[in-house]
Amino acid sequence: MIDADVIPEIPRGVRVHRDTVRNLWVLLAPERVLPLDDTGQAILDRVDGTSSFGQIVTGLAEAYAAPRDQIAADASEFLTSLQARRVLDLKS
Amino acid sequence: MTVRVAPPIAMLAELTHRCPLSCPYCSNPVELSARDAELTTAEWTDVFTQAAALGVLQLHLSGGEPVARRDIVELVTAARQAGLYTNLITSGIGLSKRRLDELEAAGLDHIQLSLQGTDAAMADEIGGYKGGYNRKMQVADWIKELGFPLTLNFVMHRRNQHQLPRALEMAEEMGARRIEVATVQFHGWALKNTAALIPTREQAMEANQMVADARKRLSGRLVIDYVPADYHSEFPKRCMGGWGSSGLNVTPEGLVLPCHAAQTIPHLDFASVRETPLTEIWYESGAFNAYRGTDWLPEPCQSCERKTIDFGGCRCQAMALAGDPGVTDPVCTRSPHHAALTEMTAAMNADSDQPLVYRSAPPVHADKDVQDA
Ligand code: SF4
Ligand code: SF4
Numbered sequence: 001m002i003d004a005d006v007i008p009e010i011p012r013g014v015r016v017h018r019d020t021v022r023n024l025w026v027l028l029a030p031e032r033v034l035p036l037d038d039t040g041q042a043i044l045d046r047v048d049g050t051s052s053f054g055q056i057v058t059g060l061a062e063a064y065a066a067p068r069d070q071i072a073a074d075a076s077e078f079l080t081s082l083q084a085r086r087v088l089d090l091k092s
Numbered sequence: 093m094t095v096r097v098a099p100p101i102a103m104l105a106e107l108t109h110r111c112p113l114s115c116p117y118c119s120n121p122v123e124l125s126a127r128d129a130e131l132t133t134a135e136w137t138d139v140f141t142q143a144a145a146l147g148v149l150q151l152h153l154s155g156g157e158p159v160a161r162r163d164i165v166e167l168v169t170a171a172r173q174a175g176l177y178t179n180l181i182t183s184g185i186g187l188s189k190r191r192l193d194e195l196e197a198a199g200l201d202h203i204q205l206s207l208q209g210t211d212a213a214m215a216d217e218i219g220g221y222k223g224g225y226n227r228k229m230q231v232a233d234w235i236k237e238l239g240f241p242l243t244l245n246f247v248m249h250r251r252n253q254h255q256l257p258r259a260l261e262m263a264e265e266m267g268a269r270r271i272e273v274a275t276v277q278f279h280g281w282a283l284k285n286t287a288a289l290i291p292t293r294e295q296a297m298e299a300n301q302m303v304a305d306a307r308k309r310l311s312g313r314l315v316i317d318y319v320p321a322d323y324h325s326e327f328p329k330r331c332m333g334g335w336g337s338s339g340l341n342v343t344p345e346g347l348v349l350p351c352h353a354a355q356t357i358p359h360l361d362f363a364s365v366r367e368t369p370l371t372e373i374w375y376e377s378g379a380f381n382a383y384r385g386t387d388w389l390p391e392p393c394q395s396c397e398r399k400t401i402d403f404g405g406c407r408c409q410a411m412a413l414a415g416d417p418g419v420t421d422p423v424c425t426r427s428p429h430h431a432a433l434t435e436m437t438a439a440m441n442a443d444s445d446q447p448l449v450y451r452s453a454p455p456v457h458a459d460k461d462v463q464d465a
Contacts, residue, residue: 013202013241013269015177021099021147028177030202030243030270031317033101033149086269086315 002076004054007091008047014087016044029087043075047088053079097375097384099147102339103176104154104352105136107167109344111156112185114220115208116448117247117289118281120156120352125344133163135365137170139342142370144174148340151176152204156344159186165194172199179204181245184231185224192234202241204272205232210258218252218448236267243270249289253299260306263314273303274319279353279408284449287440296324323437327398328405328421335383335407340374348373350380353408357417383407383417390419392426 002008010016014029016036025041027034036044042063046056057075061068082088109124131139140151151171158164159182171178179202180195205228209215215225235242244263248256256273263271275296278286291299303318310316322329332339332351341349347362348370354360360379363372374380382388386399393404404410405421413422414429422429 011241011269012239015201017149017175017177019147019149021145026149028149028201030179030204030241031150031272084312086312 001072002053002079002090003092004052004057005092006053007050008053008056008079009049009089009091010044010047011087011089016041027082027087029085032085032087034082034087039074040078043078047079053090098337100143100338100340100374101148101333102150102152103143103148104152104339104341105139106154106156106341106343106352107131107136107158107161107164109156110160111183112160112221113157113183113208113224115218115247116220116282116285117249117276117278120280124156129345130161131342131344131346131365133166133170135346136167137174139346139365139370140167140171140174140176142365144176146371146374149177150179152179152181154181157183157186159191165191165198168195168198168200172201177201182206183208183219183224184228185221187231187234189234192231192238192240196238196240200240202243203235204243204245205235205266206245206247207259207262208247209252210255210262214252214255232266239267242266242268243272244268245272245274247274247276248291248299249276250291250295251289253291253295256299256302257306260310260314260316264310268314270315270317272317272319273299275299275321277319277322278412279356283412288448290323290437290440291321292441293324293437296321322409322423323433325423326425328402328409328423330402331383331404331406334385334403336374336380337384340370340380348377348379350383351408354379356408357411359417388418393420396426 014027017026017028019026025036027036027044042060043056046059057068057072060071060075079088079090083090108127108130109120110127143151153167158180161167168178178200180200181204183206207215208218212225216222244259244266246256246259260271275291276282276289300320303316307316319329336350341352342365343349346365348365349355349362355362360382362379363377386403389399389404393399405424407417409423410419410421411417413433419429420427422433424430
């Protein structure tokens with residue numbers, strides 16, 4: 001699980017993009033196009049390079065009236081998988 | 093065909109065939125486009141706009157050497173305005189610090205820097221350009237200074253494979269997040285050098301192992317994309333995502349190809365962006381529909397469980413090795429042509445000290461432009 005005070009950041013060279021032809025959100029990175037589902041998009045929407053993981057989870061839990069633990073687990077898994085692909089930085 | 097054709101994701105724009113290097117494994121056609129036949133700035137701008145409307149998300153600016161185009165900054169600006177993720181595929185030769193600053197300001201997303209070898213002796217011998225390595229290293233320093241997102245592209249073959257460990261280190265030193273380790277493919281000019289460049293079976297196994305180990309060791313630090321030596325593989329490499337399924341390629345003079353080697357298939361006719369809208373070419377042209385999907389597949393592919401994984405392999409390789417673009421890729425161990433390929437590869441590996449045949453100079457030599465770019 002990602003620590004609450006870690007700050008996720010989308011690095012330079014990676015962009016969230018609205019694909020108007022396919023009607024979905026995608027993450028554009030070198031040689032990669034990662035389609036985002038609603039959950040992924042909602043999480044990345046809150047990744048601004050200044051909010052901590054804890055703050056992001058709190059925001060999501062409020063917005064979706066969902067249990068914090070569940071949100072934290074899902075968001076952590078999602079962001080960790082992006083980090084492993086080097087399309088997200090986790091700054092501690 | 094009953095399957096609905098999906099829009100393309102990526103486009104490779106070969107801006108020019110001019111290039112200061114003369115790599116013996118160049119995959120560009122043997123006949124190069126002349127400079128005065130190249131699409132103009134306005135024509136490329138229109139192509140980028142059409143591509144984005146068609147569904148392309150990623151644009152690769154390539155060549156030859158794309159920075160040999162004097163309008164490279166304008167082209168990047170146009171690509172970004174069209175909404176495309178813009179990647180520059182370059183040898184670095186001809187990039188000045190000022191030009192890099194301009195590309196950054198124009199919104200270039202990413203640079204892919206090719207590496208012919210990890211020291212000047214190897215790199216300059218392979219690239220056929222003395223002093224090229226040192227200039228490339230200077231460019232790599234500037235790229236790092238600017239914080240440009242970078243992928244290093246190491247083209248690997250029997251003569252430089254021992255430098256792979258150093259190439260991985262260099263990628264990290266340069267601040268790259270990604271390295272492509274691409275075993276040389278034999279298309280275009282490269283076919284003249286198959287014997288000199290093809291790795292041995294032992295080398296191919298060793299490379300697979302090195303990459304597997306490095307992936308574990310560097311996980312989360314450096315992403316390694318790997319193209320193995322397919323002549324030594326059990327199954328062919330997947331044809332992009334399948335012919336006409338995810339990508340297209342535009343040549344310097346505006347012909348639209350399903351893949352960059354497609355011109356080696358003699359029966360295909362290619363439409364030009366100068367005459368036909370890109371959407372029509374993608375969905376309706378004969379060349380794009382020729383090998384789309386799986387209906388056209390011959391046996392043994394048609395009844396093979398892997399047919400939606402590799403789509404019968406590479407059409408251009410079937411053409412080059414079996415003389416017929418419609419048969420199973422001879423690299424596949426299930427192909428009736430495979431035994432002949434194995435024999436040929438073994439013979440080549442036994443007699444591999446062949447001299448390299450360098451690319452001859454392009455129609456208008458790029459050196460001058462490149463130096464004052
Ligand atoms: S036909 Fe061959 S060279 Fe062309 S895209 Fe497919 S795999 Fe690549
Ligand atoms: S037989 Fe055809 S589909 Fe099956 S693995 Fe070989 S090339 Fe691929």
